[in-house]
Amino acid sequence: MQTLEGYFVSFGAEKIFYRGWRPAKAKAVxxxxxxxxxxxxxxxxxxxxxxxxxxxxxxxxxxGHGRSTGQRGHIESWLDYWYDLTLFRSQLEALEPRLPIFLYGHSMGSLVVLDYLVKQPPDLRGAIVSGVLLEPGQPAQPLLVAIARLLSRFWPQAPLRLNLDINALSRDSATVQAYRSDPLVHNRVSARWGTEVLQTIETVKAQVKSIRDPLLILHGEADAINRVEGARWLFREASTTDKELRVYPGSFHEPHNDLNKGQVLQDIAEWLERHL
Incomplete structure (x- = not known):
């Protein structure tokens, strides 16, 4: 397996870090x-x-994450993430010009992907969303939401802490401990980030009928961070006729890192195979 690392420049001159894992002979991205x-x-x-x-x-x-530049957890607009995804896809089309591309987004990443899908992207083979962020659970504290909305108008970069319950990520204690000790993980957001997330949830819900790409939805039934009702709603409302929902009983927020990850990874692989 070849591993790759690099950077590209996205909107606002931010340097976006990426990494890749590539087999000797790849059939899709x-x-x-x-x-x-x-x-x-x-x-x-x-x-x-x-x-x-x-x-x-x-x-x-x-x-604002990992090894990319930018204030931790801050965006001026949700379009910042849209540009990061779009430009990265362009990079991959240049790196892998003959291979079909699938999207995969987890949690906040699922909202980035869903927002991208409602804009009807061309030539996309399909998308997988996990831990869908349409019905927030723990982090959506009313007081924090009110503060974010107020500060976003006058001090959009104002730093806030999103008190995510790390133990709600997975039933696998090793996964939780690895997250806790990871120096690249953070829990900081800005006031503007908070209001942009809420607005994008509303936008996706209003435009969900425009999603016509093949869609696989994965969610842990015991997810306390993003409630499973959001995944079920998405499955009902998305216009695509090629859609599947996998809800994993007992699983927490990260099905791909939970005790049942073997089944989750198999479901992902079988769905990809059917859509090549």
Missing amino acids: LQVTHGFGEHSGRYEGLAQYLGSLGYAVYAQDLR
């Missing part, structure tokens, strides 16, 4: 967009598994 506070390196397990089956996996660190 999976472009990964991570969740809030994390980074591309946390998807190595997914990449190694899919790489063994012939898929090239590439993941970026969104601005």
Whole structure:
């Protein structure tokens, strides 16, 4: 397996770090967009598994995350993330010009991907969304939301802490401990980030009927961070007729890192195979 690392320049002159895992002979590309506070390196397990089956996996660190530049957890507009995803896809089309590209987004990354899908992107083979951010659970504290809305108008860069319950990520204690000790993980957001997330959820819900690409939805039924009702709503409302929902009983926020990850990875691989 070949591993690659690099940077590209995105909107606002931010340097976006990416990494890739590529088998000797790849049949398709999976472009990964991570969740809030994390980074591309946390998807190595997914990449190694899919790489063994012939898929090239590439993941970026969104601005303000991981090894990319930018204030931690801050965006001026949700379009910042849209540019990061769009430009990264252009990079991958140049790197892998003959391979179909699938998108994969987890948690906040799922919202980035869904926002991209409602804009009807061309020539996309399909998308996978996990831990769908449409019905926030723990982080959506009313007081924090009110403060973010107020500060976003007058001090958009104002730093806030999103008190994510790390123990709600996975039932696997090793995954939780690795997250806790990871120096590239953070829990900082800005006031503007908070209001942009809420607005983008509303936008995706209003435009969900425009999603016509093949769609696989993965969600842990016991997810306390993003409630499973959001995934079920997305499955009902998306216009595409090629859609599948996998809800994993007992699983927490990161199905791909939970105790049942073997089944989750197999479901992903089988869905990709059917859509080549």
